[in-house]
Amino acid sequence: MNHLYNRKDAKDLLYLYDTLLKKGTEVNLREVDFLKLISHVEKEISLSDAIEVADNAIKRFKFSPRLHTCKARLLIDYGQEDLAFEALDRAEIFGQSFIETDLLRAKAHLSLSEITEAQRIIYDLKYSYHTTDVERSRVLYVEALIHEQLDEFNQMYTALNEAAQFDPFNDEALQKLFIAVELAKRHEESILLHTFVLDENPYSHTAWFNLAQAHYQLREYEEALDAFEYAFITNDKFEPAYKEFADVCFQLKLYQRALDALEEGFELFEADEDMLLKLGQCHQYLGNTAKAKIFYYRALNLNKMADEVYFHIGECYSEEGEYSSSVHFYNQAIKIDDLREDYLMALAKSYSKMGRFQKALPLFQKATEMGPELSENWVEYASFLVDINGLEEALEVIEEGENYSYGADLFYCKAAILFKMEDRKTALDALGEALIENFNDSESFFNYLPDYRSDKDVKSIMRYYAAEEV
Numbered sequence: 001m002n003h004l005y006n007r008k009d010a011k012d013l014l015y016l017y018d019t020l021l022k023k024g025t026e027v028n029l030r031e032v033d034f035l036k037l038i039s040h041v042e043k044e045i046s047l048s049d050a051i052e053v054a055d056n057a058i059k060r061f062k063f064s065p066r067l068h069t070c071k072a073r074l075l076i077d078y079g080q081e082d083l084a085f086e087a088l089d090r091a092e093i094f095g096q097s098f099i100e101t102d103l104l105r106a107k108a109h110l111s112l113s114e115i116t117e118a119q120r121i122i123y124d125l126k127y128s129y130h131t132t133d134v135e136r137s138r139v140l141y142v143e144a145l146i147h148e149q150l151d152e153f154n155q156m157y158t159a160l161n162e163a164a165q166f167d168p169f170n171d172e173a174l175q176k177l178f179i180a181v182e183l184a185k186r187h188e189e190s191i192l193l194h195t196f197v198l199d200e201n202p203y204s205h206t207a208w209f210n211l212a213q214a215h216y217q218l219r220e221y222e223e224a225l226d227a228f229e230y231a232f233i234t235n236d237k238f239e240p241a242y243k244e245f246a247d248v249c250f251q252l253k254l255y256q257r258a259l260d261a262l263e264e265g266f267e268l269f270e271a272d273e274d275m276l277l278k279l280g281q282c283h284q285y286l287g288n289t290a291k292a293k294i295f296y297y298r299a300l301n302l303n304k305m306a307d308e309v310y311f312h313i314g315e316c317y318s319e320e321g322e323y324s325s326s327v328h329f330y331n332q333a334i335k336i337d338d339l340r341e342d343y344l345m346a347l348a349k350s351y352s353k354m355g356r357f358q359k360a361l362p363l364f365q366k367a368t369e370m371g372p373e374l375s376e377n378w379v380e381y382a383s384f385l386v387d388i389n390g391l392e393e394a395l396e397v398i399e400e401g402e403n404y405s406y407g408a409d410l411f412y413c414k415a416a417i418l419f420k421m422e423d424r425k426t427a428l429d430a431l432g433e434a435l436i437e438n439f440n441d442s443e444s445f446f447n448y449l450p451d452y453r454s455d456k457d458v459k460s461i462m463r464y465y466a467a468e469e470v
Contacts, residue, residue, distance in 0.1 A: 010040035017053070031061050038070055047078045065096035072104050081108040099125060099135050106142050110149060118146055137167030144176060153183035161193055168200035168207075178210050182217075190214040205235035209244075216248060224248055225257075232261070239269050246278050255285045273302045277309055289316040307336035311343055318350055326350045341371035345380055352384055360384060368401070375407035382413055383448075391421050408438035416448035428457055435465040 013033055020027045029037070034057035042050035054071040061067055072087035085108060088101045102121050109118040125131065125139045140163035147156035157180040163173040174197065181190040194211040201207060212227030225248050231241035242265035249258030259282035262275060269275070280295035293316050299309045314329035330347040337343070348363035364381040371377050378401025385394035398414045411434030418427035435442060442462065445452070452458045 010036055013037045014040060021056075027056055027060065029057075029060070031057070031064055031067065034061070035066065035070060038074070042074065047074055050074050051078060063094045065091045065094040068094060069096050069100060069104065072101075072108075076104060076108050076111055079111070081111050084108050099129060099131065099139075103138055103142055107145070110142075110145055113149075115146060115149065118142075122146065133166045134170075137163040137170045137173060140166065141170065141173045141176065144173070144180065148176075148180070148183075153180065154186075156180045157184040157186050157189075161189070164193060164197050168197040168204070171204070171206050174204065174206040174210060178206075178213060181210065181214060187214040187217045191218075203234045205231045205238045205241065208234060209238070209241055212241075212244065216244075221248055221252055225252075225254075229261075232265075236264075236268060239265060242269075243274070243278075246282075250278075250281070253285075255282045258282050259286065271298070273299045273306060273309070276302070277306070277312070280309075280312060284312060284316055284319075289319050292316050305336055307333040307340070307343075310336070311340075311346065314346060314350070318346065318353075323350045323354045327354070339370065341367045341374070341377060344370065345377060348384070349380065352387070357388055368397075372401075372404035375401060375405040375410050377401075378405060379409050379413045382417065386417060386420065386448075391417060395421070408434045408441050409444060411437060412441065412445045413448065416445060419449055419452065424457065428461060431458070432461055432465070435461065439465055439468075 013029070014037060017027055017029065017037060034053065038050050038053050038057065041053050051071065051074050054067060054074060057067050058064065058071065068087045068091035072084040072091060075081065075084035075087060084104070088104055088108075092098065092101050102125055106118040106121040106125075109115075109121070122139060122143050126136075126143075131139060140159045144156045144159035144163065147153070147159060157177075160173050160177045160180050163170055164177065167173070177190070177193075181187060191211060191214045194207045194214065197204060197207045198211070208227050208231035212224045212231060215221075215224035215227060225245060228241050228245035228248065232238050232245070235241075242261050245261050246258040249255065249261070258278070262279050262282060266275065266279065271279075276295045276299035280292040280299065282292075283289070283295065284292035293313055296309050296313045296316070299306055300313075303309070310329045310333035314326040314333065317323070317326035317329060327347060327350045330343060330350060333340070333343045334347065344363050345367040348360045348367060351357070351360035351363065361384075364384055368377045368381050378397060382394040382397045382401070385391075385397060395414070395417050398410055398417065401410055411430050415427050415430035415434060418424075418430055421427075431445065434445065
């Protein structure tokens, strides 16, 4: 039957294996085929099924050190360490190297929280055996796992740093480095380390990803974007890189760049709720609300309880002036999560646009109560009161907001209210405070009072603070 399947294709091997098992026929595969099959079943199906395949493989190749070692590793990952020790004993008897089995023994002891025994094994491997650079790297990796379990995060990072330098192709160590760098806060050193690794191993998507994360934590966003991009260029199946790249683009408001990456990922992966949400947001922020809603509705098909998706559909309808529809979707979002002040504020604004002021008022009040530290909430509430001719109430709201929050937007709004109340002197004082706080946001004042561009006193104070900015 060997000519009927492709030995290089793990799916073909699995099909043949299952067929022979069902027939009760001897599973006549080569050792290398079994190893490939075990790896595939472990990744795609389950550990328990992989162990079962390993047991069947050992029935055929009783004296294979590789299969016994493979089974031991699976048993450790599955939490059956006692059986793993038995498998390791057999692997050693049949010729497996002591370094290979001792590394797994150390992991097994570590899984059982037998730290001292794991440390003893690693110490012997480091100082009692001659090891190659690749073997040394693997020993240091297990040492790092011990430090991690002891919450010794700086030592964990140091061990992994050495592991990566001994073997820049040790992807297991590189993956664990991502965690160690975060726990030890060694981001600057991480950049130097991963630059070295990439000089030796330029196609390591893990190293590019780690480098990007380090740049991001140091607020070096453009460098982070470049590294994330290289992560999915070097491995176009590495989904986290697409998502992280898009997240940084969102932070920098680079929505077209985010969209390009997400669309590329959309072609390669089965889209989940998060990816569909982000695709929708890209289109929404780029002004295409109709297309945005297509992705949002697809996200809802995956999760009917996705409050953020309902909220963004509401935002799209609001931007289109369809306020009755926006109210419906905002209410759906609030039914799922009624502790989000931005949902309440959005609903209040939609009711206000519809002229349903009695509905809007308590929502504005509740939104400011729930997010008092957010100056924009107080400004929205006060602006609503101004629109319904409640100037005194609007001023009270702004002054209350100053007790909880701080920002130029509060001062600009306060100045506009005071001008409307014809309290020119106090208004100019408030405008001066706003200009000191953030002169570049002065255009927001004219959004309230466009006719005041030609006001003599306003022009004078603007010129004064413009000169101060220089």
